[in-house]
Amino acid sequence: MFDEATQLALMQEFFSENREALDRIERGLLQLESTPTNRELLNSVFRDMHTVKGNCRMMGFERLEELTHTAESLLDRLRDGKLMIDTRIGNELLGVVDTVRRTLVTIEQSGSEGEVDFSTLIQQLEQVQAAETRIAPSIALEEPSLPELSHGDSPTTPDSTATRGDHEGNPGRIDSIRLSIERLDALMSQVGELGAVFNQLKYAVQRNPAQTDQALEGLGQQIHALQEEVLQYRLQPIGRILDNYHRLVRDLAVETKKKVILDLTGEETEVDRNVLIAIKEVLGHLIRNAIDHGIEPPEERMARGKSPVGRVRLSAEQKQGQIYLEIADDGRGIDVSRVRDKAIERGLINLDLALEMPDSEVMKLIMAPGFSTAEQVSRISGRGTGMDVVQAAIDKLGGSVTITSQFGAGSRFRLRIPQTMAIVSVLLVTACGETYAIPQVNIVELVSFHGAEVADNVEGKLQSPMVRVRERIFPLISLRQLVTHPDHAAAVTRSVEEIRSTHSLHVVVLQSEERIFGLDVDAIKEPASLVIKPVNRIFSDISLLAGTAVMPDGSVSFLLNVPELIKL
Amino acid sequence: MDNKTVLIVDDSSLARMMVRKIFATSFTDWQLIEAKDGTEALALAESPLQLALLDFNMPGMNGIELAEKLMVKCPGVAVYLVTANIQDRMHQRAESMGIGFIKKPIAENKIAEVLKKFT
Known part of the structure; x- marks a missing residue:
């Protein structure tokens, strides 16, 4: 393709650039043995190896290309943090530097790589890399964070030939999750405890009624712990x-x-x-x-x-x-x-x-x-x-x-x-004889006023009622009005006078995004953890309702959509 | 024939030399600008620039990051990444920006293929 002079110039550049790169790689590797986590240094060593590889390929030295490619892959693993450089790895990589240098001399003298065989060296490099892939799954099991996503129906096996990009390239399926044995064992032991607490309750009910309350509470706690555990399994990084x-x-x-x-x-x-x-x-x-x-x-x-x-x-x-x-x-x-x-x-x-x-x-x-x-x-x-x-x-x-x-x-x-649709911690309140659930995450505090306190703490501002809580004034919205006239913004508050004349006022102070407001309810009931289901189709255009839940007595309560309330 | 300009960015001096020699031998109507990294490339590149051949793995910004800046500085430039292997994700990212690819090792016939679009 080129004339002789050009070819010569290219070869000279090939030798000089590679030698400079190899010198830098050598210095870098020695430095890395004492500072193995120096990412910047790792990156520059990787890049230099990448350059040497590219140069060998460009000039058609295939054996050298293969050797430097394998070394580059190993460096890439180090760069990813999947593998930590140690004396053994350092020695292998330094061995590559020496071998490439020697081969460059051979090329300089004879014009070709000669009958060199790098297969032993390449094998050693691959073994060092494979050691890492054998370690990886057990690390994943010990990780307390998340169950791994499965990459298919069959369990994934460590693959020593896995190349760069495989981790990121395969995002995995999201319709199944994998649990480590440790986590499954933890789950089993929780279920075991649940059984034990159940037996205590059974005993209390049959033989010792005085202990029933305590046993019931224990059972409740155990179920709650189990719910929390299972919910954790369901969380996946987006x-x-x-x-x-x-x-x-x-x-x-x-x-x-x-x-x-x-x-x-x-x-x-x-x-x-x-x-x-x-x-x-x-x-x-x-x-x-x-x-x-x-x-x-x-x-x-x-x-x-x-x-x-x-x-x-x-x-x-x-x-x-x-x-x-x-x-x-x-x-x-x-x-x-x-x-x-x-x-x-x-x-x-x-x-x-x-x-x-x-x-x-x-x-x-x-x-x-x-x-x-x-x-x-x-x-x-x-x-x-x-x-x-x-x-x-x-x-x-x-x-x-x-x-x-x-x-x-x-x-x-x-x-x-x-974040999760399954179980929500709520506070139960009532209005117009119905029970409503308010997500605990939105609740700032609960305040009840009685007798004269009501008039003292409610005032009008531009004809809208405001409530005073800890020396701060917030808009006051009435749940009763909301549920009876959900479409009319004008009706979401009771008149100031009407409120001031009541005997008692129960206010749930709510926060959504940056805004805080008071919700006036008929009564404040107890906190609960509810399994929330989507709102029935009939109510699906009522944006105030975020979901429904079946109550212990079989009735249905509605989960309020707090960010929507504030928009009224 | 109009004078056309190509920008070559690669941190390997041999790679730059190779491209320079190919252009000097076979595509003499092109003027060359060479840079060893993104920062240098952005300092040297001036509109109108017809073509940019970029290495992906370079110190400082990578080829895709450079391409984005280059497309703003020299509107209308055709950008190619010269790579051997690249992660799917990066490949898709480059393609979504309208970047083409030349597979390493670079050779005269591959450049000729790209230059066809400029005649």
């Missing part, structure tokens, strides 16, 4: 599903001829696996929507002074038993006036209401059934079926969504979803 979106983004970008970068944060956030399965589709849909409707084609972006590459950020975080998911893009944003027009045109709202509605509410209409602002119906995001599906799925999970958007600059969908 990263397991987020990883799949790289592929989705790639496919959509290629199909739409757009340029997109997907940024993920909070992959370690833990979510109940049922929630995980449910939000997988939702997030996929929102990403699809962001790329299809949000991100502009590269030319359009450049004309607007933006980077040709659009950015979609997906972040997850957990706060007080809630998962917050955010999908933000730096695309064209939502045109609120167009949404307003369309909503009127589609008969979703009437003109008067449309003019009154704040922009934040108007934007929510894009989630209404049958709404689509896309001029052209695209194959990707469908024809207006989609965002309503997202809304329905979030509702079903007892969550909520907030949309913010700046026209021309991008949109952000913020989802709030309970």
